[in-house]
Amino acid sequence: MKRIVCFVFLTLLCCLLPMTLFADSDFMNLVVNCPVSNMQVSLYRVADENYKLVDAFSHYSIDLKQDVQGAANALENRILMDGIEADACVTSDSVGNASFTGLETGIYLVVGEEVFQDGVFYMPQVSLVSLSGDLSVDLKYEMSDKPSRIHVLKVWKKDNKKSRPKSIEVCLLRSDGIVVDRVVLNSDNQWSTTWDNLSTLYTYRVMETSVPSGYKESCTREKDTIVLTNTGNLTDKVEKKDEVLPNSGQLWWPVPVLLFVGLVLFGLGRHLKNEE
Amino acid sequence: MKNRLYRYISWIGIFCVVCSISLCAYNVYDSYRSYFVSKQKMNAYHVVKTSTGTIPDYVLNPDMEMPEVDVDGISCIGTLEIPRLDLNFCVTSTFSDENMKQLPCRYYGSIYKNNMVIVAHNYWFHFGRLNTLKSGDEIIFTDASGNCFKYSVDAMDVVSPESVAEVTNGKWPLTLVTCTLDSQNRIVVRCKRQVKKGEFYNYDF
Numbered sequence: 001m002k003r004i005v006c007f008v009f010l011t012l013l014c015c016l017l018p019m020t021l022f023a024d025s026d027f028m029n030l031v032v033n034c035p036v037s038n039m040q041v042s043l044y045r046v047a048d049e050n051y052k053l054v055d056a057f058s059h060y061s062i063d064l065k066q067d068v069q070g071a072a073n074a075l076e077n078r079i080l081m082d083g084i085e086a087d088a089c090v091t092s093d094s095v096g097n098a099s100f101t102g103l104e105t106g107i108y109l110v111v112g113e114e115v116f117q118d119g120v121f122y123m124p125q126v127s128l129v130s131l132s133g134d135l136s137v138d139l140k141y142e143m144s145d146k147p148s149r150i151h152v153l154k155v156w157k158k159d160n161k162k163s164r165p166k167s168i169e170v171c172l173l174r175s176d177g178i179v180v181d182r183v184v185l186n187s188d189n190q191w192s193t194t195w196d197n198l199s200t201l202y203t204y205r206v207m208e209t210s211v212p213s214g215y216k217e218s219c220t221r222e223k224d225t226i227v228l229t230n231t232g233n234l235t236d237k238v239e240k241k242d243e244v245l246p247n248s249g250q251l252w253w254p255v256p257v258l259l260f261v262g263l264v265l266f267g268l269g270r271h272l273k274n275e276e
Numbered sequence: 277m278k279n280r281l282y283r284y285i286s287w288i289g290i291f292c293v294v295c296s297i298s299l300c301a302y303n304v305y306d307s308y309r310s311y312f313v314s315k316q317k318m319n320a321y322h323v324v325k326t327s328t329g330t331i332p333d334y335v336l337n338p339d340m341e342m343p344e345v346d347v348d349g350i351s352c353i354g355t356l357e358i359p360r361l362d363l364n365f366c367v368t369s370t371f372s373d374e375n376m377k378q379l380p381c382r383y384y385g386s387i388y389k390n391n392m393v394i395v396a397h398n399y400w401f402h403f404g405r406l407n408t409l410k411s412g413d414e415i416i417f418t419d420a421s422g423n424c425f426k427y428s429v430d431a432m433d434v435v436s437p438e439s440v441a442e443v444t445n446g447k448w449p450l451t452l453v454t455c456t457l458d459s460q461n462r463i464v465v466r467c468k469r470q471v472k473k474g475e476f477y478n479y480d481f
Contacts, residue, residue, distance in 0.1 A: 151329035155337045190343055190421070194327035222336055225329030241444060244437040245462050246383065248376060248397045249455025250303045255296050262292025269286025276282065 030100040030129065031136040032110055034092035035122050040113040041098040041139070042086035046075055047107035049132065054106070056084045063216040063231070064107060068128055070218025070229060075109050076126040077207040077219060080177050086111070105132050112139050114175070114203060121145065123203070146200040151225045152183075154191035154208075159215070159232030169209040170228065174202045182209065311401035313378045314365040317347045321355065321366045323422040332423060334388040342386055343420040344369050353382055356394060357416040361405050367394055367417075383453065384444045387417055387425055390469070391446035395453040398463075403454035407432070407463050415467050417450065425450075427467035434461050 032041050046057045051064045060078055064071045078084070090098040108131055112124025125140040150172070156164055167186035171179045172195055183193045198204055206226045211217045215230040324345055326333075334340060344351040351369040358364075371381040380396035380403065396403040415427040427450045434456060435442055443451060443464055450467040 151327060153329070153333050153336060155340065157339070161341075187341070190326045190333065191340075192326060192328070192333055194329075223330040225331055225333070225336060227336055241384075241440050243440065245435075245440055245443060245453060246371060246373070246376065246395055247437070247455060247459060248395055248403070248453070248462075249457070249459030250306065250398060251299060251459070252303060253458045255300045255303070258292045258296035258299070262289045262294075262296060264289070265285050265292060266289030269282045269284075269289055272282030272285065 026104060027102045028105070028131055029134045030103055030108070030131060032090075032092070032098040032100070032112075033136065033138045034096040034098055034112060034124070035139065035141050036115055036117050037092050037094050037096055038117075039092045039096070039098070039115045039122070039124070039139075041090055041092060041124075042111045042113075043088040043090075043100055043103075044075070044079065044084070044109040044111070045087050045104070045106045046109045046128070049105050049107070049130075051107060056082075061211045061213075061216050062218070064128065066216065066231060067218045067220070067229070069125075070220045072109060072126045072128045073219040073221070074207070074217050075128075076111055077173065077205050079109075079111070080173055080175075080205065081171075081179075081207060083177060103131055107131070110137070110139065112141070146203055147224050148198045148200050149194065149196050149224055150198060150204055150206060151194045152185075152192060152206045153225055153227050154185045155227055155229040156191075157229060157231045158234045159230070160234060165212045168212070168230075170206055171209055173205045173207060175204070176202065180204070307399040307401055307404070310378065310397065310399045314401065317350070317352070317366050317379060318355070318364065320347050321345060321352060323418070324420055326421050328421075334419075334423065338386070338388040338390075340388065342369070342382075342388065345420045350375060350379065352379070352420065354387070354417055354419040356380060357418070358409070358413070359416070360409060360413045363401070365402070371395060385446065387419060387450070389446075390449035391444070392417075392449070393444055393451045393453060398454045398457065403452060403463075406452060406454050406465055409465060414470075415450065415452070426470040428470055429465055430468040431466040433464045433466070435464055436461055439464075 034041060045054065047053050047064055053060060053062065057075065062071050062074050088100050090100055092098040108129045109126065110129055111126050115122045120143050123142045123144065127140060129135065129137055152170055154168060167184050169182055169184050172181040174180050181195065185191045185193060206228065208217060208228055211230065215232055218229045220227045322345065324343060342353045344353055347366055352366040353369045354367055356365060356367050366379050368375040368379050368381045371383045375381050376397055380394050382392060383395040384393040385391035398404040409429050411429050413429045415429065417425045430448065443453060448466040449469045452465040454463050456463055
């Protein structure tokens with residue numbers, strides 16, 4: 001009887017042990033579907049599952065919850081500027097899949113490299129991926145010529161105009177990581193500037209040299225305009241309005257009144273004089 | 277005694293008539309003064325062209341501050357043109373009684389946010405003939421960067437001075453306000469935007 005019990009126990013142990021070991025694996029896989037083969041895709045673990053920036057990204061003023069694409073672009077700029085190395089780097093296979101294995105949970109930044117293939121220039125869009133299990137994502141991309149003109153616009157949100165910095169410095173960053181130009185933006189230039197006649201051999205990014213304290217940065221692109229947004233932590237305050245509309249009238253009403261009263265009194269006086 | 281009384285009455289009557297004529301003359305003088313001042317400011321006004329992308333900056337960021345131009349010490353946000361009344365003058369950035377004696381003032385909002393309210397005196401050469409506008413009449417506002425916004429008169433109303441919320445509710449992209457002749461109420465002209473095909477208007481891309 002003991003032998004039978006022992007045999008059953010060992011059999012169950014052999015069957016269940018692998019399941020318990022591998023059922024809830026801590027490591028996950030990510031497949032990035034690229035538009036073409038031979039596209040290099042880099043992966044950066046930028047935040048934990050609570051959207052808190054980690055490691056080399058922890059000191060950046062970027063909020064992943066507010067504007068996801070804006071945050072992804074800002075992170076990409078910082079990576080290029082500070083030369084942060086990717087956690088993993090894979091080239092897409094013949095069907096365009098770039099597979100990453102052994103990843104832990106967290107928020108990942110997926111950065112694809114620009115590819116010129118079959119006469120078409122593929123510009124992948126950087127994206128943030130929340131990984132809590134095996135996942136397959138499509139890499140968004142644009143097919144367009146590299147722009148030779150870039151306009152940058154600084155936008156301030158949820159802040160107090162008085163406590164806002166008087167000016168900020170932005171730099172034009174080439175795709176090889178070299179800062180080409182630096183420009184100061186302020187209210188005199190409407191917080192904007194334009195670079196013309198840029199070399200189309202490179203793509204360009206624009207970023208703020210340093211983000212003022214109390215602000216979170218994000219970066220979006222609309223056609224040839226790059227919008228750099230700094231978001232403060234103030235809630236939109238209720239506007240206080242006047243109680244009455246301004247008095248914008250000339251004093252006209254006494255004119256006919258005085259004229260009428262004057263003529264009546266003058267006439268009365270003449271009448272009394274005639275009676276006399 | 278009666279002799280004196282009719283003299284007093286006559287003199288008071290003459291005084292009232294003189295006051296009436298003086299006030300009328302002062303108002304006419306004040307109207308012409310404002311006319312020359314606004315003309316002088318208009319001559320000193322200049323557009324500050326700034327570079328922009330394919331999509332105008334104000335479309336990408338309607339919350340942006342309206343650019344300002346200093347005109348003889350007064351900050352102006354652009355010009356307002358009312359062709360039907362042959363009016364064209366600068367609009368000051370902020371409202372104050374002192375500013376309003378010279379030019380129409382921005383009272384509320386922003387042209388980019390489609391909720392701007394402009395207030396001006398009812399001088400003959402300012403908004404004094406606003407009540408003669410007809411529905412469909414063209415109103416043109418050009419900001420300090422040279423962006424042109426065309427509107428047409430949509431509605432006209434007379435409201436009480438307490439109707440601040442009604443005037444600034446943002447339902448019309450442009451509102452012009454002035455006093456009625458008796459200064460007891462306000463004439464409000466509501467304007468709607470004229471959008472050409474292909475022009476940027478909506479902010480949703």
